[in-house]
Amino acid sequence: DVSVGIKCDADMVGDKEADVDFDIIPNANDTFTVKYEVPQSPFSVKVAPSHDASKVKAEGPGLARTGVESGKPTHFTVITKGAGKAALDVSFSSDVNDFDVIDNYDYSHTVKYTPVHQGETSVMVKFGGDPVPKSPFTVAVAAPLDLTKVTVDNLSGRVEVDQEQQFMVDTKGAGGQGHLEVAVLSPDQRALPCKAEPQSTDAHVTLVRYTPTEEGVHTVHVSYDGHAVPGSPFPVEAQLPPDPSKVKAFGPGLSGGLVGDPAEFTIDTKGAGTGGLGLTVEGPTEAKIECSDNGDGTCSVSYLPTEPGEYLVNILFEEVHVPGSPFRAGIQMPFDPSKVEASGSGLKRAKVGETSVVNVDCSRAGPGQLTLEAVPDSTSPTGTTPGSGVRAEVVDNKDGTYTATYVPLTSGMYTLLLKYGGKPVPGFPAKVMVDPAVDTSTVTVFGPGVDGQAVYREATTAFTVDAHALTRRGGDHVKTEVRNPSGALTDCQVTDKGDGTYSVEYTPFEN
Structure with missing residues (x-):
């Protein structure tokens, strides 16, 4: 029934007289309510609903096509501002746990749930019994994330510079969303080009390629669904390819040394890459060799020779002689x-x-x-x-x-x-x-100048040298020398008589 209070002139009902049935109801405020049936009654009235589901928005990770994992709590938000008042209803096509709808009292609700089964599930969101836009939502529920199932294979910890490297990442059984990310950083933390290629033969296997361009320790970062896999980051040492021609050897032990003293020298492999270093010393006897790594690309070497002689010092890098090898070292006895x-x-x-x-x-x-x-x-x-x-x-x-x-x-x-x-x-x-050059035992010397008798100062005296047994004709064979008590020499006069005898005269001038 529609009640209408009418105040009007009598002529408003028309020119013609007509009977009108009135129900007059007195009111408490000295007014009357008149009920009567007006022409064209009854009237059709359209009653509008109190809500508009088309204005509702539902969004959040719990409604995303991907990103939802079995056993992992998730949520989404339903915004009803401007949509009127009505009941919010959420339902799922598969079982969920921890389902809860929280009124935020700001024209929004937070819906929480934990999916139980992996696979596709539908989320129906209704407002006042009407589906909201895009409802039902299809959500792909992934298996639970298990990083321990991610394996990295064939990743070498020691590689050569400028040589392409390959390794495999297998995510089978790891669950989650399957988002694999690989990054390779140089020693100074610069990112290197890196290609991750999923294999057509196995969707869980990815082939990774990269090429180190400098010497030093690189780091390989492997993450799955935003989480570092076990062992990541992986250290990889990039080394130059071996080049024996760049090895330097120097030191005194390569050219010589002393018996019983360590013969020392140094080997410098900086810039020669990585390779095996071979040392041998060949000599008269076996020499003990000692080698210590200095940690800077050089090593100190000594060998102990125990016998004198020539030693060959052989220095090989990757089984190839380095420049100057073999070195020839002359080992001598120590000065004694x-x-x-x-x-x-x-x-x-x-x-x-x-x-x-x-x-x-x-x-x-x-x-x-x-x-x-x-x-x-x-x-x-x-x-x-x-x-x-x-x-x-x-x-x-x-x-x-x-x-x-x-x-x-x-x-x-x-x-x-x-x-x-x-x-x-x-x-x-x-x-x-x-x-003497001749046998003088047959030569006789006699005379006053040598017989031991006194001679007079400043008086000439003489003696005879008989050498006829050695020379019959004489010659310049006799040399004489007379020394005074002071050590001064006195002149002598030697006369060759031509028959092997000689007369010698001298004049002493000291007492």
Whole structure:
């Protein structure tokens, strides 16, 4: 029933008279409510609903086509602002847990749920019994994420620079959304080009390719659904390809050394890449080798020679000789003059004008310079002074031995000084008697000038030298020398009589 209160003039009902049925109802405020049927009654009235589902928005991860996982809570939001008032209804085509609709009191509701089964499920959202736009929503529920099932295969921890590398990532059984990401960073954290190619033969397997362009430790980051897989990031050391020509070897041990002392040298492999280093030392005896890595691309090496001689030091990189290898090292005995040995006839007796030989063995005495001096002990009858009148020579035989020779020019006692490295060797100084060039035992000397009787100062005296057993015709064979008490020499006059005898005159001038 529709109640209408009417206040009008009597002529509003028309010109013609007509009977009108009125129901007059008195009101409390001295008014009346008149009910009557007006023309064209009853009227049709359209009653509009109190809500509009088309204005409702439903959105959020819980309604996304992908991203929902079985057993993992998710949610979405229903916004009803401007859509009127009505009941919100949410239903699922498969079982869910923890379902809850929360009124946020801001014309929105939060819907929470946890899917139980993997596969496609439909989410129906209604407002006032009417489906909202896009409802029902189809949601692909993925299997639960299990990162332990992700495997990375054939990823080498040591590779060569500028060589393409490949490895495989297998995500079978890992569940989740299947979003695989791979990144390769250089030693200075720059991203390198990297290709991840899913394999047509197996959708769970991805082939990854990258090429390191510099030396150093790279890092390979592998993530699945935004989570790092076990072991990620993976360190990969990129090394230059081996190049033996770039290996350097230097140090004194490559050219020589001393017996009993470590012969040291250094090997520098910086810039030569990575490869196996081989060391051998060949010599008269086996030499112990020690090698220590310095951690900077170099290594310190030493070997201990126990015998003198030539040693070959072989240095190989990736089984190839490095520049200069094999190195020839001459190993000598350490300097020790006491190890010098001398022998030969020149140590026993010598003769004026003849070469006397001394054989010297320095092979066990180490490096040094050998010298020989032959010094007369006193002034000789010919007037020469000590240290003069002797020719000495030393010849290196290049095998650790020397031949030393001297030629005395006067007779008498000599002192031999044999030194090695400036130090006297055992048995020296040595005394050697130098005989005259001829046998003078048959020569006689007589006369007042030598018979031991007194002679007068400033008075000429004489004596005779009889050498006829050696020379029948005389000749310049006799040399005389007269020395005064002070050491000063007195002039002598030698007269050759031509028959092997000589007359000698001198005048003393000191008492």
